[in-house]
Amino acid sequence: MTSKMDVMEEEIEDRIDEKTALLSDKLSEILAGVEIIKYQQRSDETSKEWKSGELIPADRVVQSSTIKSGYDFGAEKAVNGNLATLFHTSCDLARQWFRYFFSEERAIGQIKVVNGVSDQHKYRLNGARVFVMTSDLHRRSCRADTITVREGDNIQAQTYYLDCTGNTGIGVEFVLDTGTCLEFKEIEVYAP
Secondary structure, rough: OOOHHHHHHHHHHHHHHHHHHHHHHHHHHHHHHHHHHHHHHHHOOOOOOOOOOEEEEEEEEEEEOOOOOOOOOOOHHOOOOOOOOOOEEEOOOOOEEEEEEEEEEEEEEEEEEEEEEHHHHHHHHOOOOOEOOOOOOOEEEEEEEEEOOOOOOOOOEEOOOOOOEEEEEEEEEEOOOOOOOOOEEEEOOOOO
């Protein structure tokens, strides 16, 4: 036999479960809204150029893969100062990456990225994220760290600025988890 106290206890537990579920749903809605706001802010921030310190030259650059073709699309093409060349990964891996190593640990400010193409393939770069490599194994996010490709078919429209101010590391890594190609005309990393 269940006592009146047991019944009341079950009713209270049921109410707590209902309230917990409602609070959980509300919290999920709030967090989703915060993520949308953060995404919009990051998107807006990547179009803003600001004064940076000196260019941090690449000591070496490497990429996850290289597209097979008769042309040279190696990682060094992204740091050669020539907008007529580009680096290009293969298009068949789930995750593509590009790493830009410094000669020593450095404080990082802004990163300038010029999209590899400005035609219908420009959207391949959409969602690419940049991380500061604090060591060979550890990464840190930047303030404005995700590229949201904009309309426009010229170099100016397809140039993005990522804010990594406040981070120190041995280099930066670009990651694209969309299962498509990663390609840049040029990448420049600046001190704060």
